[in-house]
Amino acid sequence: KKITVIAGDGIGLEVTGITQNILEIIGERFGHSFEFTPALIGHAAIEATGEPCPQETIDTCRASDAVLLGAVGMPMYDNNPNLKVRPEQGLLKIRKELGLFSNIRPIKLFDELLYTSSIKPEILQGSDIIFFRELTGGIYFGTPRERNEDGTEAIDTLRYSKMEVERIARQAFESAMTRRKKLCSVDKANVLESSRLWRETVQELSSEYPEVEVTHMFIDNAAMQLIRDPKQFDVIVTGNMFGDILTDEASQIAGSMGMLPSASVGAEIGLYEPIHGSAPDIAGKGIANPIASVLSGALLLDISFGLKEESDAIISAVDQFLKDGYRTLDIATDTTPEDKRMNTAQTG
Amino acid sequence: KKITVIAGDGIGLEVTGITQNILEIIGERFGHSFEFTPALIGHAAIEATGEPCPQETIDTCRASDAVLLGAVGMPMYDNNPNLKVRPEQGLLKIRKELGLFSNIRPIKLFDELLYTSSIKPEILQGSDIIFFRELTGGIYFGTPRERNEDGTEAIDTLRYSKMEVERIARQAFESAMTRRKKLCSVDKANVLESSRLWRETVQELSSEYPEVEVTHMFIDNAAMQLIRDPKQFDVIVTGNMFGDILTDEASQIAGSMGMLPSASVGAEIGLYEPIHGSAPDIAGKGIANPIASVLSGALLLDISFGLKEESDAIISAVDQFLKDGYRTLDIATDTTPEDKRMNTAQTG
Ligand SMILES: CC(C)[C@H](C(=O)O)[C@@H](O)C(=O)O
Ligand SMILES: CC(C)[C@H](C(=O)O)[C@@H](O)C(=O)O
Numbered sequence: 001k002k003i004t005v006i007a008g009d010g011i012g013l014e015v016t017g018i019t020q021n022i023l024e025i026i027g028e029r030f031g032h033s034f035e036f037t038p039a040l041i042g043h044a045a046i047e048a049t050g051e052p053c054p055q056e057t058i059d060t061c062r063a064s065d066a067v068l069l070g071a072v073g074m075p076m077y078d079n080n081p082n083l084k085v086r087p088e089q090g091l092l093k094i095r096k097e098l099g100l101f102s103n104i105r106p107i108k109l110f111d112e113l114l115y116t117s118s119i120k121p122e123i124l125q126g127s128d129i130i131f132f133r134e135l136t137g138g139i140y141f142g143t144p145r146e147r148n149e150d151g152t153e154a155i156d157t158l159r160y161s162k163m164e165v166e167r168i169a170r171q172a173f174e175s176a177m178t179r180r181k182k183l184c185s186v187d188k189a190n191v192l193e194s195s196r197l198w199r200e201t202v203q204e205l206s207s208e209y210p211e212v213e214v215t216h217m218f219i220d221n222a223a224m225q226l227i228r229d230p231k232q233f234d235v236i237v238t239g240n241m242f243g244d245i246l247t248d249e250a251s252q253i254a255g256s257m258g259m260l261p262s263a264s265v266g267a268e269i270g271l272y273e274p275i276h277g278s279a280p281d282i283a284g285k286g287i288a289n290p291i292a293s294v295l296s297g298a299l300l301l302d303i304s305f306g307l308k309e310e311s312d313a314i315i316s317a318v319d320q321f322l323k324d325g326y327r328t329l330d331i332a333t334d335t336t337p338e339d340k341r342m343n344t345a346q347t348g
Numbered sequence: 349k350k351i352t353v354i355a356g357d358g359i360g361l362e363v364t365g366i367t368q369n370i371l372e373i374i375g376e377r378f379g380h381s382f383e384f385t386p387a388l389i390g391h392a393a394i395e396a397t398g399e400p401c402p403q404e405t406i407d408t409c410r411a412s413d414a415v416l417l418g419a420v421g422m423p424m425y426d427n428n429p430n431l432k433v434r435p436e437q438g439l440l441k442i443r444k445e446l447g448l449f450s451n452i453r454p455i456k457l458f459d460e461l462l463y464t465s466s467i468k469p470e471i472l473q474g475s476d477i478i479f480f481r482e483l484t485g486g487i488y489f490g491t492p493r494e495r496n497e498d499g500t501e502a503i504d505t506l507r508y509s510k511m512e513v514e515r516i517a518r519q520a521f522e523s524a525m526t527r528r529k530k531l532c533s534v535d536k537a538n539v540l541e542s543s544r545l546w547r548e549t550v551q552e553l554s555s556e557y558p559e560v561e562v563t564h565m566f567i568d569n570a571a572m573q574l575i576r577d578p579k580q581f582d583v584i585v586t587g588n589m590f591g592d593i594l595t596d597e598a599s600q601i602a603g604s605m606g607m608l609p610s611a612s613v614g615a616e617i618g619l620y621e622p623i624h625g626s627a628p629d630i631a632g633k634g635i636a637n638p639i640a641s642v643l644s645g646a647l648l649l650d651i652s653f654g655l656k657e658e659s660d661a662i663i664s665a666v667d668q669f670l671k672d673g674y675r676t677l678d679i680a681t682d683t684t685p686e687d688k689r690m691n692t693a694q695t696g
């Protein structure tokens with residue numbers, strides 16, 4: 001099995017390295033041979049080739065069975081609106097080119113981290129949410145997206161087609177059928193035309209899934225309810241931008257951004273990446289939490305390769321690691337002993 | 349002084365009634381005479397006139413010194429994309445017509461409610477944030493916003509001009525100067541062209557306020573940081589949609605949506621409304637929390653009429669009311685005694 005490894009920027013490098021190690025160990029233990037091919041994206045790719053996602057990267061992905069991605073982004077671009085080439089364009093391009101319209105983000109709280117979050121344990125306990133974020137449409141891709149001639153005005157376009165809504169909603173319905181059979185669709189249908197199309201499409205599809213209890217929630221309310229009472233949710237389906245916002249927020253349910261993996265699927269090849277960014281402020285210090293990437297590796301084995309047992313072995317190992325008391329900085333608390341505060345550089 | 353009272357829909361009626369009573373009491377006690385004129389908006393206006401915000405409402409507002417608004421929205425419209433006339437259009441129209449480009453949302457946690465939130469008290473304690481949400485631009489108003497001919501596709505347009513960004517950012521900078529001198533501007537500049545214009549404009553303006561420490565945060569990260577560590581924020585400035593989402597989320601810092609007032613300003617006449625919606629599920633039962641509306645009344649006295657002492661009297665009364673242990677359902681806890689669980693219908 002061929003895996004393309006695109007480490008990207010910042011902590012992408014270190015966390016992806018750790019995950020590759022773990023996949024190698026799993027391969028040995030379970031008798032699979034994984035072949036890893038590196039590829040470039042983001043700032044790293046711009047430095048090397050001038051492009052945030054060179055054609056070679058796309059080709060390498062297409063020639064492989066799955067893609068493991070690190071993180072993309074560097075602050076030097078963020079505050080300079082004049083730069084026309086930016087790392088994130090690479091991420092958007094690879095998602096689009098590989099047809100990854102469905103970004104699956106499970107929000108799983110490990111028992112050991114129940115007290116780590118800023119949210120009260122009694123609110124968190126028992127919460128188990130899976131997000132389906134539409135990933136190749138909406139305001140991330142709609143055109144026109146441009147400045148006017150004298151630079152005094154800028155526009156972006158939020159566009160959705162019924163087809164785009166239907167295919168992601170279908171995945172969410174199917175997932176709900178294997179879970180608690182509750183689907184919450186998040187939109188802003190009281191203001192946005194595209195949200196009214198979204199809602200209408202989800203409503204139409206719901207007749208095919210009579211067993212699934214469907215609710216619709218406005219994005220503002222959802223951002224609040226997610227914190228107020230996360231246990232009310234089972235499966236959540238939403239657009240690209242709203243999904244981006246809600247899943248980052250939901251990371252607090254899992255204790256830290258450093259805990260959340262994601263799977264992007266749609267066509268043949270799946271792409272697996274942490275939901276966190278490149279965190280350049282802590283990059284290279286060996287203090288980044290690799291768990292989000294490691295769990296992305298577990299999702300890769302499960303979803304792309306159908307290796308459920310192998311995937312579960314990784315999840316159990318993470319669980320045991322946390323039970324043994326090891327903590328990176330982001331999930332350490334006052335009571336974490338000095339010798340359990342992990343330097344991932346030394347242990348990766 | 350003339351106050352237009354637009355109760356609107358759902359719990360808007362009951363909470364606005366209570367606030368009007370309180371303003372009358374304040375008037376008597378401090379020797380002011382407030383004249384209240386009712387006006388229609390939302391579903392209530394559609395029922396009576398066919399329009400969500402009739403011209404008469406705008407005229408009444410223009411002839412008054414300030415506007416007190418309740419809430420707008422009814423579920424019967426939300427799930428029916430074919431209805432062309434909707435309550436929320438009325439809210440957007442009044443904001444636009446009155447030039448209310450700046451929506452100020454202070455997130456204040458009353459000491460008494462420190463343990464009410466789903467967030468841990470030690471995370472909340474000492475947090476004090478004020479939001480400046482741009483209110484008459486962005487994706488709420490940009491055109492085109494439409495379906496294509498066969499209804500299979502829909503678009504909305506997110507548009508910002510430098511002028512629109514500058515005037516809201518200036519208000520936020522001015523506010524920061526009277527506070528802890530920290531301003532966080534929230535955008536999605538790694539993806540959106542309009543956000544790059546936003547960021548650039550805030551950066552330019554910052555040279556006029558060298559004492560203010562300016563940071564820029566992506567909306568996804570902000571949605572997470574707000575819950576992880578609200579104390580890091582002082583003043584936050586952001587666009588219409590992002591502000592909508594973040595302030596609803598931030599209501600959990602104050603314990604409940606039912607606690608947060610807002611002031612919308614820009615031209616001569618200010619409009620004051622709770623940040624919560626019309627909550628039709630609890631409307632008419634007398635169990636709605638009136639505090640968000642009552643505090644909106646306090647903001648009205650302070651900002652539109654310059655009556656600081658009178659405004660403070662209302663805030664103290666709310667504080668005392670909470671200290672006395674009275675609670676509406678949304679802020680009640682297991683330890684709230686039966687006789688302190690408020691029925692606002694009986695006490696309003
Ligand atoms: C880096 C950025 C473009 C990206 C996004 O907004 O999709 C990230 O936040 C994510 O969630 O994967
Ligand atoms: C009712 C709705 C249109 C409105 C908005 O999104 O602005 C509300 O959520 C608010 O925050 O005032």
